[in-house]
Amino acid sequence: MFEGIPITWFLVVSTIMFFVGIFGFLVRKNLITMLMSTELILNSVGINFVAFNRILYPGQLEGMFFTIFIIAVAAAEASIAIAIILNIYRRMKNIDVEKINEMKY
Amino acid sequence: MFDFTYTVWILLIPLILFVLIGLVGHKFKPIVSGIVGTSGLGISFLLSWYTAWKYFFVVGRSGDAFQQIIGYNSVWLRFSEKLHIDMGVLLDPISVMMLLVITTVSFMVHVYSIGYMKGERGYHRFFSFLSLFSFSMLGLVVATNIFQMYIFWELVGVSSYLLIGFYYERDTAVAASKKAFIVTRFADLGFLIGILLLSVFTGTFDFITLTSPTGPAIGTPPAATFLGLSVMTWAMIFVFIGGAGKSAMFPLHIWLPDAMEGPTPVSALIHAATMVVAGVFLVARMFPIFTAEPISLTVVAWVGAFTSLFAAVIACTQFDIKRVLAYSTMSQIGMMMTALGVSGFGGHEGLGYMASMFHLFTHAFFKSLLFLGAGAIIHAVHSNFMYDMGRLHKRLPITHATFLIACLAIAGVPPLAGFFSKDEILAAAMHGNPVIYIIMILVSGLTAFYMFRLYYNIFWGKDTQYEHTPHESPKVMTIPLMLLAIGAAAAGFIPFSDFISTDRIPFESHLEWQVAVPAVLVALIGIGIATLMYLKVTTWPDKVAKWFRGFYTAAYHKFYIDEVYLFVTKKIIFNYISRPVAWFDRHIVDGAMNGLSYVTNQTSNRIKGFQSGQLQQYALTFVSSVILLALIFIYLWTN
Numbered sequence: 001m002f003e004g005i006p007i008t009w010f011l012v013v014s015t016i017m018f019f020v021g022i023f024g025f026l027v028r029k030n031l032i033t034m035l036m037s038t039e040l041i042l043n044s045v046g047i048n049f050v051a052f053n054r055i056l057y058p059g060q061l062e063g064m065f066f067t068i069f070i071i072a073v074a075a076a077e078a079s080i081a082i083a084i085i086l087n088i089y090r091r092m093k094n095i096d097v098e099k100i101n102e103m104k105y
Numbered sequence: 106m107f108d109f110t111y112t113v114w115i116l117l118i119p120l121i122l123f124v125l126i127g128l129v130g131h132k133f134k135p136i137v138s139g140i141v142g143t144s145g146l147g148i149s150f151l152l153s154w155y156t157a158w159k160y161f162f163v164v165g166r167s168g169d170a171f172q173q174i175i176g177y178n179s180v181w182l183r184f185s186e187k188l189h190i191d192m193g194v195l196l197d198p199i200s201v202m203m204l205l206v207i208t209t210v211s212f213m214v215h216v217y218s219i220g221y222m223k224g225e226r227g228y229h230r231f232f233s234f235l236s237l238f239s240f241s242m243l244g245l246v247v248a249t250n251i252f253q254m255y256i257f258w259e260l261v262g263v264s265s266y267l268l269i270g271f272y273y274e275r276d277t278a279v280a281a282s283k284k285a286f287i288v289t290r291f292a293d294l295g296f297l298i299g300i301l302l303l304s305v306f307t308g309t310f311d312f313i314t315l316t317s318p319t320g321p322a323i324g325t326p327p328a329a330t331f332l333g334l335s336v337m338t339w340a341m342i343f344v345f346i347g348g349a350g351k352s353a354m355f356p357l358h359i360w361l362p363d364a365m366e367g368p369t370p371v372s373a374l375i376h377a378a379t380m381v382v383a384g385v386f387l388v389a390r391m392f393p394i395f396t397a398e399p400i401s402l403t404v405v406a407w408v409g410a411f412t413s414l415f416a417a418v419i420a421c422t423q424f425d426i427k428r429v430l431a432y433s434t435m436s437q438i439g440m441m442m443t444a445l446g447v448s449g450f451g452g453h454e455g456l457g458y459m460a461s462m463f464h465l466f467t468h469a470f471f472k473s474l475l476f477l478g479a480g481a482i483i484h485a486v487h488s489n490f491m492y493d494m495g496r497l498h499k500r501l502p503i504t505h506a507t508f509l510i511a512c513l514a515i516a517g518v519p520p521l522a523g524f525f526s527k528d529e530i531l532a533a534a535m536h537g538n539p540v541i542y543i544i545m546i547l548v549s550g551l552t553a554f555y556m557f558r559l560y561y562n563i564f565w566g567k568d569t570q571y572e573h574t575p576h577e578s579p580k581v582m583t584i585p586l587m588l589l590a591i592g593a594a595a596a597g598f599i600p601f602s603d604f605i606s607t608d609r610i611p612f613e614s615h616l617e618w619q620v621a622v623p624a625v626l627v628a629l630i631g632i633g634i635a636t637l638m639y640l641k642v643t644t645w646p647d648k649v650a651k652w653f654r655g656f657y658t659a660a661y662h663k664f665y666i667d668e669v670y671l672f673v674t675k676k677i678i679f680n681y682i683s684r685p686v687a688w689f690d691r692h693i694v695d696g697a698m699n700g701l702s703y704v705t706n707q708t709s710n711r712i713k714g715f716q717s718g719q720l721q722q723y724a725l726t727f728v729s730s731v732i733l734l735a736l737i738f739i740y741l742w743t744n
Contacts, residue, residue, distance in 0.1 A: 022728055026721050034721075101718030 010051035017044035031085045031095040035078060042074040107164040109176035112156055112194045115149045115204065116247070119240040122146075123233050130229030136219070138229035142236055143215040149239070150208040153201075160201045161604055170609040173197045173313055178249060187308050193249035195312060198605050199389055199462055203246035206469045209592075210378040211239045213585040217477050218370040220581035221484065225368075231271060235374070238264035242379050246386060250310040251300050254387070258296065258351070261380050262289045268375060269367040281363035288360040292350020299343030306336050316393040323397045334400060341394060341401035344387065345408075352384030353435050354442065355412040359667055361435055365427040369480030372427060377434050377476050378469035385441045385465060392458060392607060396450040406446020406537075410544045413439030415664070417551035421558065422650075422661040424491045426479050429559050430472070433515070436548060437468050443545065444530040447537025448607070455607030456614060457537060460529030463601040467522035470592040471514040477586055478508040482563060484582075485575035491562040498564040500575045503583045505564050507590040512560045514593045516553035517628045524625070525597035525616075532620045546627055553631025561639035 017040055024037030046067040053063025089095050122145040130138040165171045178193035215235060222228050241260035248254035263286075270282030304310050306329065307321035315322045322337060329336045348354075353361040364376050375381070388395060388405060395402045413436045420432035441461045448457025481504045486494055498505045514523035527549060534542040577583065602614040638645040650657045659665065715726075 026725050026728070097720050100720065103716075104718030105713040105716045 007051055007055050010047060014044040014047040014051070017041075017047070029096050029098060031088070031097055034097060035081050035085070038081075039074060039078065042070055046070045107159060109156070109159075109174055109194070109196055111152065112176040112196065112247070115152045115156070115208070116194070116240055116243045118145045118149050119236040119243065123236040123240060125233075126229055126236065127233035130233060133229075135223075135228035138232045139215075139219040139222075142232035143212070143219060145236065146208065146212050146215050146239060149243070150212040153204040153208040156196070157201050157205050160196055161198075165196075165198075165201075169611075171198050171604075171611075172609075175249060175313075176247075188304065188310065190252045190310060191249055192253055194247040195249040196247070198609055199386065200246045202462060202466060202605060203386060204243065206466055207239065207242050207246065207379050210469050210473045210589075211235070211242075211374055213473065213589055214370045214374040214477070217373075217480070217582050217585045218368075220579050221370055221480055222368065227271065231268075231368070234264060234267045234271070235370075238268060238375060238380075242383070245383060248312070250312055251303065251315070251391075252310045254390075255293075255296060255300055258293065258347070258383065259290075261383060262286055262293070262351075265289075265364070265375050265380055268371040269364050271367055271371065275366070277363075278366040281360075281366040285360040285364050288357055289350045292347050292357050295343045295350070296347020299340045299345075299347060302336060302340035302343065306340070312390060316391065318393065322394050326397065335398065337394060338398040338400050341391065341398050342404055344391060345384075345401060345405055348384030348387040349408060350384070351387075352381050352438050352442065353412075354384070354408050354439065355415055356666065358412065358416070358435055359670060362428050362431045362663070365425070365431050369427070369476055369483060372430070373473040373476035373480070376431065377472035381434060381438055382441070382465050382469070385438060385445065385461060388442065388445050389458065389462060392445070392448075393450065395445075396448075396607075402446050402448075404446075406443050406541060409439045409442025409444075409446055410541050411439070412436070413443060413548045414544055414551075415439075417548045417555065418660050419663050420555045421551060422657060425489045426482070426491055426494075426559060426563065427476075427489055429555060430475055430479060433475075433552065433556065434472055436552060437464070437472070437515070440527070440530055440545060440548065441465055441468070443541060444533050447534050447541055449537075450607045452606070452608070452610065452612045453614070455612075456529065456602075457533035458607045459602050459605050459612075459614065460526065460533045462605045463529055464526035466599075466601070467514070467526045467593070467596045470589050470596055471511040471521075471523060474507060474511040474586060474589040474593055475515070477582070477589070478504050478511065481578040481582055481586070482508075482575075484578060486571065487573070491559070493569065494563045495567040495569040496565065497575060501564075501577050503577060503586065507583075507586040508564070509560065510590045511593055512556045515556050516632060517549055517624055518632075519621075519625060520594075520597065522593050522595070522597035524621075526601075528616060528621050528624055529601075529614065531624050532617050535620055546623060549624055550627040550631045553628040554635050557632045557635035558639055561635060565640050567642045 021037045021040035021044060024040065025034050028034050028037065049063045049067045049070070053060070057063065085095055088100060092100060094100075122142055126138045126142055130141075159165070160171075160174070165174070174196040176194035176196050178191050181190050181192050183189040215232070218231065218235065222231050225231070238261065241257050241264050244257035245254055245261060248257060266282045266286040269285055270278050272278045300310075303315065303322070306327040307315060309315060309321065314320045318324060321327075326335065326337050331339060334342075346357075350357040361376060361381070365372055367375075395405065416432040416435035416439060420429050420436065423429045423432065441464050444457040444461035444464065446457070448455055448461070450458075482494065482497065482501065483489055485501060485504075486497070488494070510521065514521040517524045517527040519525075531542065531545055531549070534545045603611045606612055637643075638649070662668075
């Protein structure tokens with residue numbers, strides 16, 4: 001189904017997603033939005049894996065297995081992150097990341 | 106072959122008692138420490154006399170000579186096959202004689218101290234230190250090798266420090282103990298250099314090997330020289346410097362008069378009979394090597410003669426009775442050193458050696474008697490000074506009689522012990538060096554004079570009114586005085602040359618009239634002048650002091666030697682050496698350390714901003730570093 005789409009297009013997409021995610025992580029103030037950016041990063045990596053799997057190892061499935069892994073781990077990690085954010089909100093009444101800076105010198 | 110291994114107990118009993126009394130003595134009544142200490146030393150005393158009898162009369166001889174018997178030996182540090190430091194007991198005529206002297210005097214001092222120190226704070230501490238001292242001194246004289254002797258030498262110095270500073274709450278006592286320890290330690294540096302020179306060039310520490318006529322020191326001496334003198338001469342001179350410090354020879358004598366700050370039994374034991382003769386003993390022990398290097402022996406003789414005269418002159422002007430006795434000790438030890446210095450080797454040539462040891466033996470008796478008597482007098486009158494005393498001959502009869510016997514003995518009046526030993530010294534000096542002989546005669550005259558000056562000022566002279574009537578001391582203090590007086594009187598009759606000689610072969614020595622008559626005459630003149638000046642209160646002392654005005658003032662101030670030392674240390678050494686070194690230490694060494702910490706502190710202050718707690722800043726740092734690394738790996742890494 002995907003023959004004819006050059007690999008570069010997949011890689012460009014995943015790179016753009018990756019750097020958008022990093023940009024979002026570094027710039028956004030809301031913790032939940034930062035979490036969304038993290039998800040973007042993880043998914044971009046997943047796309048990378050699948051694309052390379054299709055091109056380099058057509059008969060094997062390791063890349064796809066690893067991508068399923070990544071999705072599962074991302075889901076677990078997101079739930080933990082939500083739990084942490086809820087606790088932070090209860091303590092600080094605020095989820096602005098610039099206000100949460102008590103662990104410093 | 107008789108087994109002399111038990112002799113190691115002569116040393117170990119005082120050591121065990123030191124630890125025992127020191128640790129648990131305070132839990133019992135004070136008198137218990139006194140009795141335990143004295144009994145322990147009494148056992149050592151009995152063992153020493155038994156050893157002496159066995160050695161000199163039963164088994165010591167083999168053929169003509171007394172042998173050098175190793176009673177006990179254990180190798181402690183082995184550097185190489187031939188070079189090792191042992192701990193052991195060497196029995197030799199002089200070491201057995203010293204065992205007798207040390208244990209006898211120590212035992213008498215212990216008995217005396219039971220009474221003298223009664224009521225003092227720290228009674229048990231005193232007895233534990235006395236035991237430590239006895240152990241150290243005994244170890245010194247029976248040492249089999251020079252390094253063991255050095256170890257015990259230092260131990261003796263420490264015991265002396267502890268005992269002089271016994272009344273540690275008094276500033277003067279603390280200063281005196283520090284002075285004694287520092288001056289003798291300084292001299293011991295010379296001793297150590299001498300030991301190192303000896304052992305490096307002969308390859309051994311052992312006395313028997315070093316002093317054997319065919320050994321590496323005498324038979325085949327090392328050929329190296331330095332500034333014209335052979336290495337062995339230098340080694341012996343340095344060893345003598347160590348001995349001179351301990352024996353209070355000029356100019357290392359400054360500690361001895363100040364050491365009188367300690368309790369009087371300490372002065373009797375350490376600074377009259379035992380520790381101060383350690384230097385003389387050292388020279389006697391290494392005598393064969395000294396005779397092989399005549400220059401070093403000349404140094405010994407002249408230092409001894411000068412010190413003798415110097416101290417005798419100062420003693421004529423002092424008013425503190427213990428100081429007079431201290432200078433007297435210095436003078437007598439000077440005579441012992443001189444006798445060694447003018448001695449030859451072998452048979453009658455070694456008369457000086459025998460005379461020196463003989464004088465050491467008799468001097469121990471009458472000097473400790475004098476000090477213990479002075480202690481009794483001070484105890485009765487509550488003052489150290491002659492001008493607070495007078496007319497005590499009726500009130501302190503036993504002390505008076507024993508003190509008089511001791512004064513006659515030290516002045517050299519026959520038939521007391523001092524006459525015989527001093528006579529032998531004068532005979533040796535006459536055969537050795539006429540100038541030294543004249544100096545010795547002069548010193549004998551001065552000795553008689555100042556001792557009787559002391560005697561008359563205390564027991565006759567002016568009729569002082571006393572606040573508390575002086576009373577005779579208790580029996581526990583007077584019995585040692587009487588026993589020592591018997592020794593001072595009778596010890597002269599021992600035919601010493603049958604026991605002690607340079608090559609350990611007994612020889613004949615007779616009384617030479619041409620030496621004895623001038624000696625007794627000079628002594629009688631000295632006593633006579635003292636009687637004229639001091640028996641009754643006269644103006645003669647002040648008149649004589651005026652005749653000699655400048656010289657008298659100088660002698661009264663001990664020839665300003667202490668001031669010279671103070672000047673050299675305070676103005677020169679402190680200012681030009683200590684201050685720059687202290688500045689360097691405070692500013693440069695400490696400065697470097699402080700600077701290091703300052704730099705660390707400042708750096709940390711500047712970079713603590715990195716830990717801002719801002720999560721996104723951390724993430725930015727992380728991402729930029731990863732990108733940087735990736736660029737490096739892709740473009741710059743050439744493998």
